Amino acid sequence: MLxxxxxxxxxxxxxAVDGLDLTVAEGQIFGLIGPNGSGKSTTxxxxxxxxxxxxxxxxxxxxxxxxxxxxxxxxxGIARTFxxxxxxxxLSVWQNLWVAQNSAEDQARHGFVARWLGGQRGxxxxxxxxxxxxxxxxxxxxxxxxxxxxxxxxxxxARAMAAKPKLxxxxxxxxxxxxxxxxxxxxxxxxxRERGVTILLVEHVMELVMGVTDRIAxxxxxxxxxxxxxxxxxxxxxVRKAYLxxxxx
Amino acid sequence: xDFYFGLAQIVGVHTLLGLSAYIVLLTGQVSLxxxxxxxxxxxxxxxxTVLAGWHLVPxxxxxxxxxxxxxxxxxxxxxxVKGLMLVIATLAxxxxxxxxxxxxxxxxxxxxxxxxxxxxxxxxxxxxFPENGWTTGEVMLFIWLFVVAAMALLWWFDRSRYGSVLRxxxxxxxxxxxxxxxxxxxxxxxxxxxxxxxxxxxxLYAHYTTHIEHTSFNIxxxxxxxxYPIVGGLRNVFGTLLAVIFVQAFLIEGxxxxxxxxxxxxxxxxxxxxxxxxxxFLGARRRA
Numbered sequence: 372m373l374x375x376x377x378x379x380x381x382x383x384x385x386x387a388v389d390g391l392d393l394t395v396a397e398g399q400i401f402g403l404i405g406p407n408g409s410g411k412s413t414t415x416x417x418x419x420x421x422x423x424x425x426x427x428x429x430x431x432x433x434x435x436x437x438x439x440x441x442x443x444x445x446x447x448g449i450a451r452t453f454x455x456x457x458x459x460x461x462l463s464v465w466q467n468l469w470v471a472q473n474s475a476e477d478q479a480r481h482g483f484v485a486r487w488l489g490g491q492r493g494x495x496x497x498x499x500x501x502x503x504x505x506x507x508x509x510x511x512x513x514x515x516x517x518x519x520x521x522x523x524x525x526x527x528x529a530r531a532m533a534a535k536p537k538l539x540x541x542x543x544x545x546x547x548x549x550x551x552x553x554x555x556x557x558x559x560x561x562x563x564r565e566r567g568v569t570i571l572l573v574e575h576v577m578e579l580v581m582g583v584t585d586r587i588a589x590x591x592x593x594x595x596x597x598x599x600x601x602x603x604x605x606x607x608x609x610v611r612k613a614y615l616x617x618x619x620x
Numbered sequence: 621x622d623f624y625f626g627l628a629q630i631v632g633v634h635t636l637l638g639l640s641a642y643i644v645l646l647t648g649q650v651s652l653x654x655x656x657x658x659x660x661x662x663x664x665x666x667x668x669t670v671l672a673g674w675h676l677v678p679x680x681x682x683x684x685x686x687x688x689x690x691x692x693x694x695x696x697x698x699x700x701v702k703g704l705m706l707v708i709a710t711l712a713x714x715x716x717x718x719x720x721x722x723x724x725x726x727x728x729x730x731x732x733x734x735x736x737x738x739x740x741x742x743x744x745x746x747x748x749f750p751e752n753g754w755t756t757g758e759v760m761l762f763i764w765l766f767v768v769a770a771m772a773l774l775w776w777f778d779r780s781r782y783g784s785v786l787r788x789x790x791x792x793x794x795x796x797x798x799x800x801x802x803x804x805x806x807x808x809x810x811x812x813x814x815x816x817x818x819x820x821x822x823x824l825y826a827h828y829t830t831h832i833e834h835t836s837f838n839i840x841x842x843x844x845x846x847x848y849p850i851v852g853g854l855r856n857v858f859g860t861l862l863a864v865i866f867v868q869a870f871l872i873e874g875x876x877x878x879x880x881x882x883x884x885x886x887x888x889x890x891x892x893x894x895x896x897x898x899x900x901f902l903g904a905r906r907r908a
Contacts, residue, residue, distance in 0.1 A: 445800035473800030
């Protein structure tokens with residue numbers, strides 16, 4: 372599904388991501404963990420095209436993404452959420468989802484004028500479904516800026532889903548959530564997988580990562596120091612060292 | 621009565637100018653190029669009615685097209701820069717247009733006199749309205765037909781998906797592109813529509829004043845254009861209209877009896893208005 376080949380992104384002398392090789396298979400929930408500043412968010416930003424890579428290749432479904440600008444990568448099937456929530460605060464919840472319906476399928480299905488002026492029945496039904504999925508149906512006319520923190524996180528996930536992605540990049544979706552909310556998020560992530568969405572989950576909250584992922588890669592200083600199943604990772608000495616800073620035994 | 625009709629003409633044309641900046645401002649871009657598009661529209665319509673003998677309506681269509689075309693051409697390079705850099709880039713464009721018309725001569729003989737633009741002397745005798753016997757009231761109604769049409773168009777855009785997309789781009793470009801919005805297409809289209817509206821406004825302006833020159837399109841006009849939607853607020857198109865009435869009818873005409881004190885009060889009252897309503901008369905809905 373997604374392959375990173377020797378991917379690097381440097382900022383001046385800082386090697387935020389340094390020679391990263393990664394393969395996410397279709398249908399997987401793949402965890403990407405690591406201490407703060409280890410290059411997880413930078414990886415997401417490079418995959419979505421917000422920064423060009425310094426070197427290396429990104430291959431998505433057999434196609435090199437280098438030439439595609441961010442908005443076309445979304446059309447190709449890659450959507451994301453942000454670590455620090457970035458909703459359109461002065462648009463309503465409903466409008467936040469409306470503007471995000473930019474999948475290739477939506478573009479093909481509706482004519483140019485109809486798409487830009489919007490409002491067809493199919494569009495409304497899809498938004499209603501997303502609102503239902505996120506438990507935000509009763510808030511659809513509220514301004515996104517007025518939502519509570521947990522609701523904003525849910526809306527961001529729904530907004531990413533509005534583009535019908537094949538690959539979803541979640542950048543610390545559980546940050547700031549209590550354990551009940553994390554439980555709900557976990558349910559949602561598993562439901563998305565049932566629908567056939569491949570997920571790359573960047574996360575600190577081990578409770579979530581260890582519970583839902585099929586495979587995990589660990590980054591430290593921009594390099595992959597370990598990869599394996601959650602059980603393997605938990606037992607891995609280099610991982611314990613990077614996280615706990617020292618010999619755990 | 622003619623005084624009020626004349627005032628309504630000014631308010632109408634300035635509303636078009638303000639609306640042209642409004643749609644660009646929705647995408648978060650502060651453009652000082654609107655006076656340039658206004659100038660292009662004014663000279664285009666004036667030359668077509670005076671030199672080519674066109675009726676005003678098709679001439680205004682040509683103004684809209686020329687304003688849109690030049691705005692689209694400016695949009696591509698200008699919108700690569702943001703914030704203050706964009707202000708400077710669009711300001712430079714506006715001044716470039718003004719200096720072009722300062723040096724632009726194209727006169728032909730019409731009987732004993734020569735008509736057409738004559739550089740720094742300006743373009744006199746744009747007499748479509750008096751030649752066809754239109755009264756001030758009729759001219760005023762004609763102008764407002766376009767104002768209402770432009771307001772209705774932008775009102776409708778605001779309600780459509782396109783309007784939400786414009787505001788999404790204005791709010792967070794990074795998030796907008798991450799949900800698949802093509803920033804260039806959105807910004808350039810807003811600029812182009814703004815250019816068309818400014819072009820029509822310019823064409824109408826040229827005909828009700830009958831005389832245009834380069835100073836009619838200076839930095840002050842560019843500043844007014846972008847100040848209207850800012851003072852009026854971006855909730856909807858009526859904010860811009862309110863701001864034009866506030867500035868043109870109240871501050872400029874209404875306070876004329878104050879003599880020289882008016883100029884002092886003019887600035888003070890705008891500062892006061894912005895302090896009382898920081899997000900404009902009809903500001904965006906408040907955050908909690």
